[in-house]
Amino acid sequence: MPSPQLAVIGGGQLARMMQQAAIGLGIHIRLLAEAPDVSAAQVIPDHLVGDHTDLDTLRSVVADVPVVTFDHEHVPPEHLRTLEAEGHACRPGPHALLYAQDKGDMRARLGSLGVPCPRHAAISSPEDLDTFGYPAVLKTTRGGYDGKGVWVVRSAADADEAFATGRALLAEELVDFRRELSALVARSPSGEVRAYPVVESRQAGGVCAEVVAPAPDLDPRLDAEARAIAERIASELDVTGILAVELFETADGRLLVNELAMRPHNTGHWSIDGADTSQFENHLRAVLDLPLGSTAARAPWTVMVNILGGAVEDLQAQRAVVLADAPGVKVHLYGKPVKSGRKVGHVTAYGHDLDDVLARARHAAALFTDGVSP
Template sequence: MPPPQLAVIGGGQLARMMQQAAVGLGIHLRLLAEAPDVSAAQVIVDHVVGDYTDLDTLRTVVAATPVVTFDHEHVPPEHLRTLEAEGHACRPGPDALLYAQDKSDMRSRLSGLGVPCPRSAVIASRADLEEFGLPAVVKTTRGGYDGKGVWVVRAMADADAAFDSGRGLLAEELVDFRRELSALVARSPSGQVVAYPVVESRQADGVCAEVIAPAPDLDPALDAQARAMAERIATELGVTGILAVELFETTDGRLLVNELAMRPHNTGHWTIDGAHTSQFENHLRAVLDLPLGPAGARSPWAVMVNILGGAVDDLDAQRAVALAAVPDVRVHLYGKAVKAGRKVGHVTAYGPDLDDALFRARHAAHLFTDGVTS
């Protein structure tokens, strides 16, 4: 077996889809997985099972591996600094990852750069929240995702769960927004940057349900602003790899940064089938400082719909049903056990007609989630 060129920390579906891109590029990945049967460990032969918060385990995984990248942003930054001091390039590095790990640090840094964000403040008490003003959105500063660790607070009683969590908290204004957008860029250590089309993401119960590329009826000026904003953030923060900038398009025509992710992102899954170079391939190219691939779309429209755990327990058996009913979609299953509301895969449809692509992608996803046959 050739020596690994890249270590990947975290065994979720993002690492699984990195392997798909790595095969084509001839890149040998070594994985640190949380358990032997997690999504990425099923497809990456060279894997170690262990705890990403344990420095010795990290050292074992990255031994003889020059570059390290991530399926998630939760590795302790002090461990990453140790790995860098020992000669391993962590991409993105700990100084950049800080702003994806901690929302309060992210808000402070972006505000210092003049990047428009919702009004926000760190809060430690109900009095702090009352002073900030309601209605508000309260978030844990670290660790929240997919609607977890986020509370919409219209009356003080709505904040009980947030304060009972014992976590650091951030209050943000409740933004009056028209829709949510996402701007994805890839950036290499040498400074090359490519930007993907700005997409619209649609949420259900705090979880991304579907993505439309490009965002329909997006004002060209806002499109250019979103791309420029993402490129500037990637450069100013020194991000290497994929950066996803999640945005609010407000009802009065402004863009506000909601979240940052420094890894391949759910809003970029459409690129596997719908872009000239997928976000996963460009992430690998970027972290290994290879020339980046073109990020344009292959088709006028692409729609990605997440498959969420529901009534169907046997996704493998249902795959034949879905492909027979909607043969012109692309299906991606993550090898995960089905749990209610859990992301267990996604489907992508593309073509010249948006309504048709939406129908096909939604229908296929519903076949996996609901078990219907028509």
């Protein structure tokens, strides 16, 4: 077996979809998986099972691998610095990942760059929150995702659960936004940058439900500004790979940065079927310092809808129903057990008529989730 060219830490669906892109490029990936049956371990033969917080485990995985990348942002930065000192290129590096790992550090750094963000403050007590004011959004500075570690508070009583966690908290203004947008860029170590079309992401219960590419009726000024913000952050923070910048489009026509992710992102899944080069392929190209691919859309409209765990327990059996009933829709299943609300796959549709594309994607996702179309 040839030596691996890339180590991927974390065995979720993002690593699984990296493997899909790696096959075509002839890239041999070695994976560190959390368990032998996790999503990516099912499709990457060269994998080890272990704890990403254990330095010796990380050393075993990357022993003969020149480049390391990630399915998530949770590897301790001190371990990454050690791996770099031992000759392994971590992409993105610990100096960049810090700002995806800690929301407080991220807000401070973006503020120093003059990037527009919601009003915010680090808080440690109900008195701090009273001083900040209501309504507010409380976030744990580390570890939150898909609505976890996030609370909307309108009084001190609403914050009891957040303070009970004992974790560092960030208070942010409750933004009056029109919709949520996402700007993705790929950046290589040599500084080449490619931006994807800015998309609209639609949430349900704190979880991304669907993505429309490009964002409908987006003012060209805001489109250019969103791309410029993402490209500037990627450059200033020295991000290598995919950077996703989640933004609020406010009711009064401004953009505010909400979150950062330094890896392929849910709002970029549409690109697998809807762009010349998927975010996963461009992530691999970027971290290996290969020329980046075109990010142009293949069709006027592409819609990605997440498949969330619901009434349908056997996705494999339901697959035939969906493929027969929605033959023009692309299906991506993650090999994960069905749990209520969990992302277990996604579907993608594309075409010239947005209403038709939306209807087809939603129909297929509903068949996987509930067994019936809405």
